[in-house]
Amino acid sequence: ITxxxxxxxxxxxxxxxxxxxxxxxxxxxxxxxxxxYKTHWQNLLWLEEHQLVADLHEFDLVGERAAPLxxxxxxxxxxxxxxxxxxxxxxxxLVTDLVDVNLVGxxxxxxxxxxxxxxAENVHL
Numbered sequence: 001i002t003x004x005x006x007x008x009x010x011x012x013x014x015x016x017x018x019x020x021x022x023x024x025x026x027x028x029x030x031x032x033x034x035x036x037y038k039t040h041w042q043n044l045l046w047l048e049e050h051q052l053v054a055d056l057h058e059f060d061l062v063g064e065r066a067a068p069l070x071x072x073x074x075x076x077x078x079x080x081x082x083x084x085x086x087x088x089x090x091x092x093x094l095v096t097d098l099v100d101v102n103l104v105g106x107x108x109x110x111x112x113x114x115x116x117x118x119x120a121e122n123v124h125l
Contacts, residue, residue, distance in 0.1 A: 059091040078124045086121045
């Protein structure tokens, strides 16, 4: 990601940057126009990636939404995590997805759990 785009996202000016980028796209074909197309599409891809990450953070289970890990009745080596909204596919979690888990009071330490089973509101890691 370019410094200009990163700063625009941080300042909330990404829309303005994209509008400025759009203005030059109607010019006749030439080296400058091709460069602008390239920059425009690169910026769109970076903005989409940024939005994807922001959307995923909406599903973080922290504070009151946090759920305890409990042993799985299916397999003693697995742990079960209750995820609100899972039955409605919000968020969508599939077998083999990786889930980041932090223990209470250990926000800096992240454990990765591979999803082995998905059922209703529970994910078996």
